[in-house]
Amino acid sequence: MELLGLYNYWVFPVLLMTGLYAIMSRANLIKKLIGLSMFQAAVFLLYITMDKIEGGTAPILQAGNPEQLYSNPLPQVLILTAIVVGIATLALGLAIVVRISETYGTIEEDEIQGQDAE
Amino acid sequence: MSSLATHLPVLQVVVPLLTAPLVFMLRQHGLAWAATTAASLCAFAVAIELSTAARGGATLVYEVGAWPAPYGIELVVDAFSALLLLMVTGASVFALLIARRSLEAEIPEQRLHLFYAAWLLALAGLSGIVVAGDAFNIFVFMEISALATYVLVAGGPRRQALPAVFRYLVMGTIGATFYLIGVGLIYMMTGTLNIADMEMRIRDVSDLRPVLVAGGFITVGLALKAAVFPLHAWLPNAYTYAPNAVTVFIAACSTKVSLYVLLRFDFVVFQGNQAGHVAQFAMFMLPLAIFAIVIASILALREANLKRMLAYSSVAQIGYILFGAGLVSATGLTGGIAHMFNHALAKGALFLAVACLATSLSATAVSDLAGAARRMPFTMAAFVIAGLSLIGIPGTAGFIGKWFIVVAALEHGVAGALLILPVLAGSLIAVLYIWRVVESAYSSPAGDMATRQEAPLPMLATLWFVVLLNVYFGLQPSLPLDLARSAAARLLLP
Numbered sequence: 001m002e003l004l005g006l007y008n009y010w011v012f013p014v015l016l017m018t019g020l021y022a023i024m025s026r027a028n029l030i031k032k033l034i035g036l037s038m039f040q041a042a043v044f045l046l047y048i049t050m051d052k053i054e055g056g057t058a059p060i061l062q063a064g065n066p067e068q069l070y071s072n073p074l075p076q077v078l079i080l081t082a083i084v085v086g087i088a089t090l091a092l093g094l095a096i097v098v099r100i101s102e103t104y105g106t107i108e109e110d111e112i113q114g115q116d117a118e
Numbered sequence: 119m120s121s122l123a124t125h126l127p128v129l130q131v132v133v134p135l136l137t138a139p140l141v142f143m144l145r146q147h148g149l150a151w152a153a154t155t156a157a158s159l160c161a162f163a164v165a166i167e168l169s170t171a172a173r174g175g176a177t178l179v180y181e182v183g184a185w186p187a188p189y190g191i192e193l194v195v196d197a198f199s200a201l202l203l204l205m206v207t208g209a210s211v212f213a214l215l216i217a218r219r220s221l222e223a224e225i226p227e228q229r230l231h232l233f234y235a236a237w238l239l240a241l242a243g244l245s246g247i248v249v250a251g252d253a254f255n256i257f258v259f260m261e262i263s264a265l266a267t268y269v270l271v272a273g274g275p276r277r278q279a280l281p282a283v284f285r286y287l288v289m290g291t292i293g294a295t296f297y298l299i300g301v302g303l304i305y306m307m308t309g310t311l312n313i314a315d316m317e318m319r320i321r322d323v324s325d326l327r328p329v330l331v332a333g334g335f336i337t338v339g340l341a342l343k344a345a346v347f348p349l350h351a352w353l354p355n356a357y358t359y360a361p362n363a364v365t366v367f368i369a370a371c372s373t374k375v376s377l378y379v380l381l382r383f384d385f386v387v388f389q390g391n392q393a394g395h396v397a398q399f400a401m402f403m404l405p406l407a408i409f410a411i412v413i414a415s416i417l418a419l420r421e422a423n424l425k426r427m428l429a430y431s432s433v434a435q436i437g438y439i440l441f442g443a444g445l446v447s448a449t450g451l452t453g454g455i456a457h458m459f460n461h462a463l464a465k466g467a468l469f470l471a472v473a474c475l476a477t478s479l480s481a482t483a484v485s486d487l488a489g490a491a492r493r494m495p496f497t498m499a500a501f502v503i504a505g506l507s508l509i510g511i512p513g514t515a516g517f518i519g520k521w522f523i524v525v526a527a528l529e530h531g532v533a534g535a536l537l538i539l540p541v542l543a544g545s546l547i548a549v550l551y552i553w554r555v556v557e558s559a560y561s562s563p564a565g566d567m568a569t570r571q572e573a574p575l576p577m578l579a580t581l582w583f584v585v586l587l588n589v590y591f592g593l594q595p596s597l598p599l600d601l602a603r604s605a606a607a608r609l610l611l612p
Binding site: 016020023029032036039040043046047050075078081082085088089092093096097099100103104109112113116 | 254257258261265268269272277278280281283284287288291292295298299302305306
């Protein structure tokens with residue numbers, strides 16, 4: 001039960017390392033970016049998990065219930081910002097891949113290196 | 119006026135940030151350049167004003183929106199940040215002064231205004247990292263500057279810029295994400311994002327293991343962004359294929375800003391709260407620093423491409439800064455921090471010289487420079503003086519930091535004296551790789567190299583101004599040293 005209760009904390013490193021592995025092992029630039037996105041998503045999960053408490057709801061003060069349990073909204077706000085940053089990074093990365101594809105005619109890293117070595 | 123002075127820390131970020139959309143709308147190259155340079159000069163003036171205050175021992179704290187810390191966002195400017203602000207804004211100004219001519223040759227004219235907008239965002243981001251007193255704001259500013267820098271590097275004229283920038287983007291994002299994980303773990307244990315507040319609250323944390331893990335993530339993530347050996351793989355190609363003016367800007371300041379955050383975290387947040395952190399930091403950083411100095415210097419020596427040679431030399435110089443910091447003494451930190459400033463001056467001048475060379479030479483390899491001194495005597499003379507500063511000849515800026523680092527190592531007795539050997543070896547190798555360029559450039563010219571064709575006067579004047587600054591701060595080092603001393607005193611525990 002204890003192990004399952006910490007499910008998110010177990011998934012976080014698994015996702016993180018899966019993403020990192022994809023970045024390192026794939027030669028296809030799009031697949032690398034997918035790995036990068038997973039890598040970032042893992043961190044979003046870490047932040048979102050840490051603010052959750054059992055029975056907690058949105059942090060809105062309810063009349064007649066001053067003891068209302070609520071989840072900490074701050075990590076959610078932080079992660080909203082981090083998601084935006086992640087989107088910007090992904091968009092820029094994809095734009096670079098488009099230009100690489102236009103100039104090199106391929107998006108496989110080894111073929112690009114082969115062309116530059118010539 | 120006094121009311122304006124209290125807003126200086128936020129103006130440092132807001133001026134370039136708000137000028138960026140304006141520049142975006144100015145479609146004419148001259149206007150876009152003028153607005154960018156004006157905003158940069160404003161930022162530089164603010165940095166000078168702030169450093170004057172910081173030199174007097176003041177620490178300026180600015181509460182954004184008047185919300186008190188730790189609930190609100192706090193901007194803090196002390197001696198360390200003032201020194202970094204001088205570097206960042208100064209590098210931007212000098213790089214922009216040559217950028218007008220230099221970028222015209224490298225970027226299509228209809229895209230230039232977009233390019234200057236990205237430049238201002240990079241400047242705003244880097245300044246933001248330095249002034250932010252809040253760990254999450256540092257992350258956001260880090261990403262603003264990084265995204266803008268990727269755009270700037272991708273503007274390079276050769277197609278190799280694209281794979282180089284892709285690698286930079288992937289590694290930069292991994293570094294920033296590692297940092298974010300570390301900040302998250304600290305937040306989990308302390309409930310605060312304010313760096314000064316973190317230090318206080320970690321004392322009350324009973325289980326320090328997450329904080330230890332956070333220390334690892336933050337240190338490695340920032341080391342990746344700062345191109346600490348062996349995490350420097352993104353740097354050489356990014357510097358090499360970026361437009362020349364951009365290389366001047368980012369080589370002078372971007373890695374040092376990450377190092378600044380690294381030192382801030384390791385010394386302010388973790389040092390006092392974790393048993394043995396100082397020893398861990400030293401044992402981790404000193405070997406990396408020594409490897410960086412020796413291996414990157416050798417790589418620079420073997421490198422045929424002039425810009426990539428200087429880029430490897432930057433990796434080696436980051437080693438010197440870390441070496442000084444890794445000694446964890448007042449002298450060592452002073453030397454390391456002063457070397458940040460002095461290396462920015464020396465490497466900035468060298469890349470300015472490369473940008474000037476590029477105006478009338480098509481050569482990118484050291485061996486193709488034969489006769490360059492005949493063709494561009496003033497540029498090459500400036501290159502030689504800047505090279506001496508990079509090597510660390512007494513009388514130039516580069517000497518000061520290295521001298522303090524050597525003295526700090528000797529304070530540790532025989533072990534320190536042994537550690538000094540690779541540092542000195544690094545300087546000797548620097549002599550060799552600078553000499554290769556000088557030998558090639560001053561050898562007899564081939565073909566039309568004998569006809570003189572100097573860089574345009576504004577570029578040459580900028581180059582010589584920075585070169586003379588190298589000499590000035592070599593003879594009169596009190597400004598960087600005062601700031602570095604009080605920065606070191608604040609970083610170390612009493």
